[in-house]
Amino acid sequence: MTNQTLNAIERLAQTKQERLNSKLKKRYAKEKRFKLFGIMSIVIGLSFLAVLIGTIFTAGFSTFFTTEIRLTVNYDAETLGVTDLNDTEQLLYADWGALLRNAIKERFPEVTGRSEKRKLYTLNSSVGEYFLKERLLANPELLNSSEQIWVLADDETDAFMKGQVDRDMPENERRFSDAQIAWIDQLVATGDIRKTFNTQFFTSGDSREPEQAGIRGAMIGSLYTLLVTLLLSFPIGIATAIYLEEFAPKNRLTEIIEVNINNLAAVPSIVFGLLGLAVFINLFHLPRSAPVVGGLVLTLMTLPTIIISSRSSIKAVPPSIREAALGLGASKMQMVLHHVLPLAMPGMLTGTIIGMAQALGETAPLLMIGMVAFIVDVPSTPFDPSTVLPVQVYLWSDLPERAFVAKTSGAIMVLLGFLATMNLFAVFLRKKFERRW
Known part of the structure; x- marks a missing residue:
């Protein structure tokens, strides 16, 4: 091989190496830009969140x-x-x-x-x-x-x-x-x-006088509403998830049910309010603006979230647990109740708490069933007229008095405190009882 040929081969190799280095530089530059855009997005999002929370706390702190x-x-x-x-x-x-x-x-x-x-x-x-x-x-x-x-x-x-x-x-x-x-x-x-x-x-309950207005009625109404929602949505959601995941035959009917459950999780909440107005109030004549009706409506809205999270928790249990239980002579029901359900329960509880936190912050479905009324008295039962914290915020935000601006922000702070507590409790349950297989 002549020197001319060797030089040509070296030049070709050098050209290829330069092209490769150029492509690598461009790729590394793209990766850096992508990381930079990601960091900028996070910073911008956190900045808006900080401004929002800071504005709420600045306006609402004087309420206390x-x-x-x-x-x-x-x-x-x-x-x-x-x-x-x-x-x-x-x-x-x-x-x-x-x-x-x-x-x-x-x-x-x-x-x-x-x-x-x-x-x-x-x-x-x-x-x-x-x-x-x-x-x-x-x-x-x-x-x-x-x-x-x-x-x-x-x-x-x-x-x-x-x-x-x-x-x-x-x-x-x-x-x-x-x-x-x-x-x-x-x-x-x-x-x-x-x-x-x-x-x-x-x-104190609500009042037309800003200095007298309080959130006790709304807090008790929220408590009764969430209690009704929990008592209905938790057992129904858990039972549905167990049946669909462990007992239901895999056919077209169950596929349609699963698709509809997933679709219901994305339905706007006001649709559930319209359903509650048509069924629970107009058809069954339940008391308007009562926590029991609000709980029924929020149960319909929360069920898809609980069912989906519960099914995911059941799927996460290794098949070896099922096989070992069945191999030792347990029936399928015993296998589910004694082995699968205890292991999946932390994830189910986490999904339930997140669903309840979502229900606590809902306003639109409760407006449709009349929980927007001006209620002074504190409810003593789930059947008494009442309102809830998000609706109380909505009512106060529409009043002209300057003092109600601070009241609105103060109620939002209390609501955010409840939501943060429920989400932290969900994280605590997941960290404490979570098992990695």
Whole structure:
């Protein structure tokens, strides 16, 4: 072989190596760009999530605190128009609001004008008169005597104390007047106004007064709704999964059932609400806006999720477990109940908890069955009219008062807390009982 030929072969090999190196560089560059796009997507997604959560927490944190004013209240029988606290008719027509008005007038005796008095009376909440009524009925010895008590402030006073009202703005551009600001400053100077933990947010039902509105009714309604959903969806879902995976013959009918179960998992939730309205309310005449109906609707929506996750857990159990049980003389039912089901149960519970968390956050199907009504009373049974936390958020978000904006964000924080707890519990169960084969 001549030198010319060898040189040609070397040049050819060198050209091929250069082409290969060029292709490798392009491939490595593509891989780097792909990784970069992936990292950017994650960063952008986390940034939006952080902004969303930060906005909710910033707006809703103030909900967990409320403002109270200390007043000296004189339970004067003549002012009330009450001589006998056991007389129901006298209590019905008693002027409880006069006690509050007199108390705040005594605190600011320099206020004499009619318009100024009206502004003064708005410093404290009108719901304080119900508190005074309950206190006097619980302590009859207070009649015709005085005491110092803390009463709930109005929502505008509360907003000012939380820094949501700019005192430097012109008076005609804010709802809180200069006179009211001066009175608040006096109360601050004497220690007669304070911010305290808002227990009423967790112990009261809904109200048209923002400072009085709470989520107890919605929380109890959510509890009853989820209880009905769990009692129905868990056993039905588990039984369905066991039958389809272990006992059902593999024919066209079971294939159609499996396909429909998978399709139902992707059906919009409002469709289940329409079904519940048509069947449970119009056909079976169950009570409207009741947790039992909400639980039935959410059961239909949750079942596909529980069935699919349960079937996946059963499939994950090794065939050797089944074969060993059957080889030792166990029946097929004994094999399923005593061997397969205990091993698959952690995955089933995880799927059930995730399905229940999804049901807790649903709003659309419950709106269709009337759980959007304004409910003040806390439900005592699953058959009483009620609402749930997501619907309560929807109701408050539509109200014009500024204080309900914070209430909405506060309720969202509570709802997110429940959802996070349920998902963490599902992760805990999976990590604790999961077995790798």
